[in-house]
Amino acid sequence: MEQAIKRLLIGLGADDCGIAGVDRFAGAPTGFHPTDIYGDCRSVVVFVKRIPKGFEHVSPRICYTRNTDIVVAEVDRISYLASVQIEAMGANAVPVPCDTPYEFFDAETLTGRGILSMRHAAQKAGLGSLGKNTLLIHRAYGNRVTIGAILTNLDLASDPLCEDLCISGCRLCLDCCPTHALDGQSVNQSLCRPYTYTTNARGFDVCNCNTCRMVCPAIVR
Numbered sequence: 001m002e003q004a005i006k007r008l009l010i011g012l013g014a015d016d017c018g019i020a021g022v023d024r025f026a027g028a029p030t031g032f033h034p035t036d037i038y039g040d041c042r043s044v045v046v047f048v049k050r051i052p053k054g055f056e057h058v059s060p061r062i063c064y065t066r067n068t069d070i071v072v073a074e075v076d077r078i079s080y081l082a083s084v085q086i087e088a089m090g091a092n093a094v095p096v097p098c099d100t101p102y103e104f105f106d107a108e109t110l111t112g113r114g115i116l117s118m119r120h121a122a123q124k125a126g127l128g129s130l131g132k133n134t135l136l137i138h139r140a141y142g143n144r145v146t147i148g149a150i151l152t153n154l155d156l157a158s159d160p161l162c163e164d165l166c167i168s169g170c171r172l173c174l175d176c177c178p179t180h181a182l183d184g185q186s187v188n189q190s191l192c193r194p195y196t197y198t199t200n201a202r203g204f205d206v207c208n209c210n211t212c213r214m215v216c217p218a219i220v221r
Ligand code: B12
Pocket: 024, 025, 026, 027, 028, 029, 032, 097, 098, 099, 100, 102, 112, 113, 114, 115, 116, 117, 118, 119, 120, 121, 124, 133, 134, 135, 136, 137, 142, 143, 144, 145, 146, 147, 148, 185, 186, 187, 188, 189, 192, 193, 196, 207, 209, 210, 212, 213
């Protein structure tokens, strides 16, 4: 069953896929555990879709902004289609939005929180490890991946966890943040958000900064 589900995800366009049993989410904050979303959840199927390395060489404002939207929609589409297929195997499946919408937002500190943290889910599914910029470093594609997740009541075997891929002693992401929002453990969203998410003269929403992601050297392919 595990292999059938992974083949399904890869066939729909995912670049890698891993599985984490709910027991692995014991450290999740109250209200943000997979069973807080879907009470019968037994396993979390997590997958990634890579983004082009070319984004390292261009301003994030136009090409990256547009394609980030596309890959987010594509990951949600894959989750949706895979969930329908998993249900055809006789289980229940809940596709979780990979980015927005989410409920939790503290307007004072501009702190948002997804209903399930995708980067933690990917780490728990053995797809990579968390970097000092807090992002998932995928075992093949570094942090240039968008992460999706599906909750299911199937009792699936967990994949082995990945070793730490963040380069010891490296501080590139911490030192390059223009707003000093990173401390190696978390992101200060009140610093990151206003600088990163802006509107241009034409009124289009643009992503102004992806430096902590693009500077990360922990890339294999
Ligand atoms: C809110 C949000 C943001 C916020 C906060 C980012 C963050 N690092 O948490 C802001 C606006 C800053 C942001 C910016 C960006 N984001 Co963003 N964002 C999200 C979103 C929607 C929710 C993340 C969240 O809930 N954070 C708040 C909580 C969870 O983080 P925390 O307070 O540090 O959590 C602590 C505890 O609560 C606990 N915890 C929380 N959950 C769990 C679960 C378990 C199991 C455990 C053990 C512990 C635990 O551990 C933490 C340490 O104590 C996710 C999508 C998603 N649903 O995950 C994308 C997501 C994290 N973003 C993503 C991206 C790509 C970006 C940007 C690169 C976009 C850009 N500008 O180019 C930047 C990167 C900035 C950065 N260094 O994080 C990707 C990351 C992909 C990857 N490789 O990891 C995600 C996963 C979207 C996706 N589906 O791919 N984002």
